[in-house]
Amino acid sequence: MMIGKKIIFIGLLCCIFLLLYIYNYRENMIRHTDNFLAMDTQISFIVYGNNAETALQLAKVRIMQLEDLLSVTDKCSDVYAINHSEGKLIKISNDTSNIIQFALNMAKDTDGALDPTIYPLLKVWGFTTDNYKIPDEKSIAELLPYIDYKKVKLINNTIILPKGMELDLGAVAKGYTSDEVIKLWRSQGISSALINLGGNVQTLGVKPDGSLWKIGIKAPQGAGNLGVLQIGETAVITSGSYERYFIGEDGKKYWHILNPVTGKPAQSGFKSVTIVGDSGKQCDALSTAIFVMGKPKAVDYWQAKRNFEMILVTQENEIWITEGIVNAFTLQPEYADLTVRVIK
Numbered sequence: 001m002m003i004g005k006k007i008i009f010i011g012l013l014c015c016i017f018l019l020l021y022i023y024n025y026r027e028n029m030i031r032h033t034d035n036f037l038a039m040d041t042q043i044s045f046i047v048y049g050n051n052a053e054t055a056l057q058l059a060k061v062r063i064m065q066l067e068d069l070l071s072v073t074d075k076c077s078d079v080y081a082i083n084h085s086e087g088k089l090i091k092i093s094n095d096t097s098n099i100i101q102f103a104l105n106m107a108k109d110t111d112g113a114l115d116p117t118i119y120p121l122l123k124v125w126g127f128t129t130d131n132y133k134i135p136d137e138k139s140i141a142e143l144l145p146y147i148d149y150k151k152v153k154l155i156n157n158t159i160i161l162p163k164g165m166e167l168d169l170g171a172v173a174k175g176y177t178s179d180e181v182i183k184l185w186r187s188q189g190i191s192s193a194l195i196n197l198g199g200n201v202q203t204l205g206v207k208p209d210g211s212l213w214k215i216g217i218k219a220p221q222g223a224g225n226l227g228v229l230q231i232g233e234t235a236v237i238t239s240g241s242y243e244r245y246f247i248g249e250d251g252k253k254y255w256h257i258l259n260p261v262t263g264k265p266a267q268s269g270f271k272s273v274t275i276v277g278d279s280g281k282q283c284d285a286l287s288t289a290i291f292v293m294g295k296p297k298a299v300d301y302w303q304a305k306r307n308f309e310m311i312l313v314t315q316e317n318e319i320w321i322t323e324g325i326v327n328a329f330t331l332q333p334e335y336a337d338l339t340v341r342v343i344k
Contacts (some may be wrong), residue, residue, distance in 0.1 A: 032056060032254050039174060041198030047185065048192040048208045055188040059181045059195070066180065069096050070173050072119065072128070072166075079167055083119070087163035097157045099169055099176045099281070106172070106285040109150040110301070114289040115149045115260040117161075119168035127256040132246035134254065140263040147260050175237060175284025180204035182280070202235040202280045218242075219335065220271035220313050227331040229311075235280040239287035240272030240313075241265075257291050268294035269315050276325055277308035286310075295320065299343055310343075 029174045032052035034045045043063065047055050056253060071077040074272060078096040092100075103116040119128070120143045126132040146165045153160040161167065174197040181195050182204050193204040194213060204214050212232055216225035229236060245255040259266040273291045275283040280321060290298045302310060302322060311329065312320040319340045326342050 023041060025100075026268050034060065036060065038063050039070075039177065039197065041174075043198070044196045046194040047190055049190045051188050051190065055185050055193070056191050058184055058188065062180055062184055063177055066095060066173070066177050069093055070099065070169055072168055072170075077114035079169060082159055082161050083166040085159075085161055087160065089158055089160045092157055092159055094157065095176075097154065097159070098165070100152070100154055100159065101171060102176065102281055103169060103285065104149055104152060104154065104170045106289065107280070110286075110289040110293070112149065112260055113292040113297075114171055114285050115147055116167050116169055116171070117149050117152065117165050118165035118258055118260055120146050120164075121258050121260075121263050122166050122168060122256065123166075125254070125256075125258070126246075127244060132248075132254070133251070134248045144263050145264070147325070171288040172281050173279035174198070174200045175235065175282070176200075178235065200235075200237045200280070200284060201306055203231060203233055203278050206232050209246070217311060217329075219332075221317055222334075224334070225332055226313065226319075226335055227329055229325065230328045230330075234276055234278060235283040236274065237280065237287045238272055238274040238281040239291050240270075242271065253302070257288060259292050266292040266294075268292060270294070271315055271317075272311075272313045273298075274311040275308055276310065282308065302343065 030048065032047045034056045036043055045056055045059060068074065068076065069078045072079050072083065074080055078092045081090055082092065100116065103114070106114050106117060122128050124135045124139055124143060151162050151165065177198060178195050178197055182202055184191050185204055191205045191207050195202050199218065201215050206212055212230040215227055215229045215231060215236050217227050219226035220240045228326040237334065239257060241253070241257065243256065245253055248254055255265045257266050258264065268291055270291050271289050275286045275290065277283045290301070290310060293301065295314070298310070299311065309322045309325040314320070317338055319338055320343055321340060322343045331338065
């Protein structure tokens, strides 16, 4: 009798464990989503797992915290305080200090192709207000001395920004934010998720069924996607001349990615630059810096670093792609006739 009872007991335990496994499996396969507006863009989440709803809410709170710190227009933000400090030393938060330090490091690493002090030029071109205009050469020349990341003095959680200079962290803020969200989700036990900040995509793990994420790369020369990139856990961030631009009275196109040296839209020969890598903030920074560099310098930089991948679309509609992701990228049928070259 005792043996029979043990067998029954073991059988019941097996059934309970099986039911728990089935429940957890089904929960992990359920797709939880959210969409909202923040950081001046549309943000969307896809999260799988038992703790998905809590993870979604915590991520939303974290994004709002960072927006409150990094906004250039919010009078309560750290960045606003920095830009209106009149050259005085002010205290800033850990997040603001971390992101500024990263931006300064990337500015140095890219020889100034990325410069977080670009904000005065963005204003004079009207890209901060959508009141676009072509500034005269004198206006640009007067502002260029204030575009110099080397003059920023950051010590721990204090900063001195010389009078007349202003910061804009738009080239790194979304990437920093997606890194923070991924970190938060991982701490909540999430192993499969995706965040999209207005086209800046970062993933955690792969899909619950083990398949890769499929990320569309926007076609800069037309509607829809140029192609699809299949990825695991990584960041995919694009900058392009099609994102924010205006047509001047002279009939020419002027875009928001400015060359810190000339003070004018970067004439690099690119329509778009997509960076793929482990770090959202690195990909965000490099998508701008590489666009400013142009192809020869971009290729040299990649060959020296080799810690990220890139897809470059030129003004001639040629596609240059680094060898690490060439097999993961597929052109859409309507763009299948474009020339694709591999960077090695």
